[in-house]
Amino acid sequence: MNMKKVINKSNLILWIVAIAALIGMIIYIVTSVTGYLADAVMNPMPVICTVVAIIAAVFAAIGEEKINVVVYDILIVMVNILLLVSFYWFILGRVSLAADVYFIPVNYPAAEADALHISIVGAVFYLVADIVMIVTAFIKKKK
Numbered sequence: 001m002n003m004k005k006v007i008n009k010s011n012l013i014l015w016i017v018a019i020a021a022l023i024g025m026i027i028y029i030v031t032s033v034t035g036y037l038a039d040a041v042m043n044p045m046p047v048i049c050t051v052v053a054i055i056a057a058v059f060a061a062i063g064e065e066k067i068n069v070v071v072y073d074i075l076i077v078m079v080n081i082l083l084l085v086s087f088y089w090f091i092l093g094r095v096s097l098a099a100d101v102y103f104i105p106v107n108y109p110a111a112e113a114d115a116l117h118i119s120i121v122g123a124v125f126y127l128v129a130d131i132v133m134i135v136t137a138f139i140k141k142k143k
Contacts, residue, residue: 013136014061018054020129021083025050027122028090036097036111043093046086050126053082057133076137083130090126094119 025047032042060067060075067075097116100108 011061011064013132014057014064017079017083017129017132017136018057018061020125020132021050021054021057021086024090024122024125024129025054025086027118027125031115031119031122032093036109036115043089046089046093049082049086049089053079053086056082073137076133080130080133080137083126083133087123087126087130090119090123094123 028046028050029042031037032040056075057079060072060079064072094116097112097119101113101116
């Protein structure tokens with residue numbers, strides 16, 4: 001399989017989504033197991049949902065020409081939902097950080113602000129990936 005067949009204009013967006021989601025997931029994992037949140041229990045749901053979303057996006061990108069249009073559409077919707085769920089769990093896990101840093105700005109450790117600000121970057125990657133997937137869902141495919 002040559003690289004031109006694997007990556008073309010119509011499925012390049014799915015590869016971009018997979019990479020953005022992977023970066024968001026890595027940031028989630030790193031901020032969950034190091035620094036201020038090192039002692040907290042990491043919620044595995046964003047990681048699980050993101051891994052499944054990435055696999056589905058890559059499968060849709062590689063098999064775009066080979067799979068049924070309905071299956072392709074189901075994959076696109078599934079990736080959208082999984083990325084939204086990942087984003088939701090990511091943000092939900094960081095609400096207490098935002099509350100401490102932005103709404104109760106007294107005597108919080110610098111590591112807490114660092115964890116929050118790095119998490120915001122990760123959440124932005126998730127959000128960008130999902131917005132791109134939502135736009136992809138409305139783009140008419142050529143067949």
